[in-house]
Amino acid sequence: MWFTERAYHHVPEDEVLKRRSFFGVPNTFFDPAKGAVLLNQYLDEKIYTDELGFDGVMLNEHHGTPFCMGAVMDVEAAVLARATKRVKIVLLGNPIPTVANPLRLAEELAMIDMISGGRLVPGWVRGAGSEQLANNSNPAYNREYFDEAHDLIMAAWTRPGPFRWEGKHFHYRFVNPWVLPLQKPHPPIWIPGLISPETVKWCAAHKYPYVALATMLGPTLEMWDMYTTEAARHGYQAGPENFGYLQPIFVHETEEQADALGRNFLFGGGFANFARPEWMFPPGYNSREATRRLASLYSNPNLPGKTLIPQHLHSLKDIAAIKRAVYDNYDSAKESLQIITGTPKTVLPKLRKVLEVLRPGIFSFWLDGPAPREDRMTCLRLLGTEVMPAVREIGKELGLSGPFEVSPGSRPLPSSGRPDRVGSPEALQAL
Amino acid sequence: MAEKGFTEEKVRVGDTDLQVLKLGTGKPLLVMHGEMGFSGLLKWHTALAAKRTLHIPLHPGFGKTPQASWIMNVRDLGAFYARYIREQKLTPVDVIGFSLGGWLAAEMATANSGQFNKMVLVGAAGLRPPTGEIMDMFTRTARNFLNENVVDYQNTPEFSSLFGGEQTPAQYEEWEEARAETARIAWAPYMFTQSMEHLLANVAGLPTLLVWGKQDPVVPLSVAELYHQRIAGSKLVTFDKCGHMPEIEKSAEFIKEVESFLG
Numbered sequence: 247m248w249f250t251e252r253a254y255h256h257v258p259e260d261e262v263l264k265r266r267s268f269f270g271v272p273n274t275f276f277d278p279a280k281g282a283v284l285l286n287q288y289l290d291e292k293i294y295t296d297e298l299g300f301d302g303v304m305l306n307e308h309h310g311t312p313f314c315m316g317a318v319m320d321v322e323a324a325v326l327a328r329a330t331k332r333v334k335i336v337l338l339g340n341p342i343p344t345v346a347n348p349l350r351l352a353e354e355l356a357m358i359d360m361i362s363g364g365r366l367v368p369g370w371v372r373g374a375g376s377e378q379l380a381n382n383s384n385p386a387y388n389r390e391y392f393d394e395a396h397d398l399i400m401a402a403w404t405r406p407g408p409f410r411w412e413g414k415h416f417h418y419r420f421v422n423p424w425v426l427p428l429q430k431p432h433p434p435i436w437i438p439g440l441i442s443p444e445t446v447k448w449c450a451a452h453k454y455p456y457v458a459l460a461t462m463l464g465p466t467l468e469m470w471d472m473y474t475t476e477a478a479r480h481g482y483q484a485g486p487e488n489f490g491y492l493q494p495i496f497v498h499e500t501e502e503q504a505d506a507l508g509r510n511f512l513f514g515g516g517f518a519n520f521a522r523p524e525w526m527f528p529p530g531y532n533s534r535e536a537t538r539r540l541a542s543l544y545s546n547p548n549l550p551g552k553t554l555i556p557q558h559l560h561s562l563k564d565i566a567a568i569k570r571a572v573y574d575n576y577d578s579a580k581e582s583l584q585i586i587t588g589t590p591k592t593v594l595p596k597l598r599k600v601l602e603v604l605r606p607g608i609f610s611f612w613l614d615g616p617a618p619r620e621d622r623m624t625c626l627r628l629l630g631t632e633v634m635p636a637v638r639e640i641g642k643e644l645g646l647s648g649p650f651e652v653s654p655g656s657r658p659l660p661s662s663g664r665p666d667r668v669g670s671p672e673a674l675q676a677l
Numbered sequence: 678m679a680e681k682g683f684t685e686e687k688v689r690v691g692d693t694d695l696q697v698l699k700l701g702t703g704k705p706l707l708v709m710h711g712e713m714g715f716s717g718l719l720k721w722h723t724a725l726a727a728k729r730t731l732h733i734p735l736h737p738g739f740g741k742t743p744q745a746s747w748i749m750n751v752r753d754l755g756a757f758y759a760r761y762i763r764e765q766k767l768t769p770v771d772v773i774g775f776s777l778g779g780w781l782a783a784e785m786a787t788a789n790s791g792q793f794n795k796m797v798l799v800g801a802a803g804l805r806p807p808t809g810e811i812m813d814m815f816t817r818t819a820r821n822f823l824n825e826n827v828v829d830y831q832n833t834p835e836f837s838s839l840f841g842g843e844q845t846p847a848q849y850e851e852w853e854e855a856r857a858e859t860a861r862i863a864w865a866p867y868m869f870t871q872s873m874e875h876l877l878a879n880v881a882g883l884p885t886l887l888v889w890g891k892q893d894p895v896v897p898l899s900v901a902e903l904y905h906q907r908i909a910g911s912k913l914v915t916f917d918k919c920g921h922m923p924e925i926e927k928s929a930e931f932i933k934e935v936e937s938f939l940g
Contacts, residue, residue: 530857
């Protein structure tokens with residue numbers, strides 16, 4: 247499938263870098279006329295992926311940031327439900343703790359599933375720390391909101407109404423949504439994440455595929471193992487259908503053109519500069535265990551694991567120096583396959599490596615960074631016509647079953663009771 | 678680990694093991710700590726402990742006392758403490774509350790002013806400021822918030838001894854616990870109860886001292902003035918060149934005023 251944030255690229259890069267954060271850039275920099283052009287362009291791209299034969303288009307949601315204008319992802323999903331014919335509409339994910347009314351969300355999603363003819367794949371996220379601030383959703387109850395809203399939505403979709411819901415955080419006298427998803431018992435659910443162990447285990451317990459969002463291969467494999475162990479505790483063998491991966495990839499007619507696109511991925515510091523630590527980790531957002539882990543890294547508690555921005559960036563004062571530090575990291579990001587660039591011919595061996603290591607049943611291409619519309623469309627066309635068919639062949643050859651071929655959680659455990667590993671540390675070692 | 682300079686005991690309150698620090702001898706003084714938790718022994722503790730037994734409960738969820746998941750706002754916490762002081766036979770007790778702890782004491786007084794003998798509110802939150810805003814601690818790191826509490830964090834000796842130097846992992850954890858529990862009970866409306874202003878009439882007759890820094894950047898002086906106006910007979914003492922921590926920033930004057938008020 248294919249994914250892009252719906253970035254607003256007309257903010258000067260220095261405005262982001264000087265704040266060390268996309269979140270918090272004042273919206274006086276936003277021009278709705280320019281935003282409207284971009285939003286429609288992003289929708290057109292997704293419609294084009296449908297024509298190109300992609301299996302899915304992936305949407306996400308962020309608030310209060312030029313990093314992504316998709317503040318109400320379900321609106322975009324509703325447009326795509328009608329304007330596309332074949333692609334799955336994959337929402338990774340709805341930040342359910344920030345939605346004050348989960349029942350309304352259940353209704354929105356049911357309508358999207360109906361309009362699309364049963365092509366919706368909803369997913370849930372806790373939402374980044376900054377999303378809690380943007381929605382004034384109490385971060386200290388984030389996990390509790392998440393769990394209860396999830397249970398309520400699933401109940402609304404599957405339990406005959408009307409019924410009553412008296413939870414800790416949500417209270418309804420009359421749960422009886424008239425619109426219900428077309429897919430039964432409910433649409434398939436996938437969960438994206440940035441390798442939070444709590445989420446990985448929760449996914450395994452619910453048999454939900456876990457989609458790692460462009461995380462480093464080593465730690466990602468560790469999460470696969472954690473999922474697989476937890477899945478075995480719940481009595482099943484995890485397979486490729488339980489795992490997904492989001493891969494930043496930039497394809498063009500020449501290496502140079504592809505590189506120009508790839509470099510743009512680091513615009514403003516990229517994903518690693520999403521928000522400042524105080525906004526990424528509002529009070530109580532992290533579990534006690536996660537806080538303990540962070541305490542040992544407290545000097546730079548940005549994203550877990552290695553980021554695209556060097557650790558010392560936060561101490562730099564001069565914008566030019568920050569910019570250099572960001573873009574100097576480009577080559578090493580390519581080397582570790584966090585970013586893949588090239589022509590269709592040259593990206594395939596690199597993609598094969600990622601697929602051999604992680605063995606995911608769900609695979610998404612991610613294109614981002616400011617770039618002319620024509621270049622983005624070229625990238626999409628080459629991905630759709632040349633890269634994707636070859637990736638499908640590699641998938642077949644490696645036996646990477648997707649969740650629509652093998653139902654996640656349906657594989658029995660080996661007779662030993664010990665689960666087989668899904669990813670390949672040997673392939674990682676060989677890199 | 679026991680808090681340096683204090684004795685520490687565990688008191689069962691309902692389902693919760695409340696950790697209470699104690700210091701001194703004499704008539705009890707209930708001390709309600711603020712939103713960043715209890716940070717350590719200060720001069721004013723030692724001074725008041727000469728004639729008083731300080732009872733400093735560590736609020737549930739702030740680290741040492743386990744979280745009580747049913748406590749979801751400051752009034753719930755006040756009801757919890759009403760049970761504690763009743764069961765410990767402390768009522769009517771003198772109380773001093775700082776910032777969030779001041780709000781807590783004020784809530785308890787509006788519910789039942791008879792449970793207190795005298796009340797001291799220091800930079801107390803709890804009311805919507807008629808002018809200005811209560812500083813948002815949740816969009817700042819713990820360290821930055823603390824530094825902004827006082828007028829001059831680099832030249833306030835007791836501040837430096839508590840919070841100065843490199844932030845340690847243990848501090849990070851403690852402060853995150855405190856911030857999390859404060860968020861659980863005071864996220865929205867942030868740091869005030871809409872109705873309390875109207876209930877402060879219930880506090881009439883309770884001798885009340887309000888202590889504020891004139892430059893308090895966290896809870897603006899307008900809140901002190903509103904408390905003063907709504908609690909008949911209350912006394913307002915303000916210190917110049919002083920922020921949100923008069924007990925540290927103006928330690929000697931603070932001790933004098935509080936001792937003189939409590940008698």
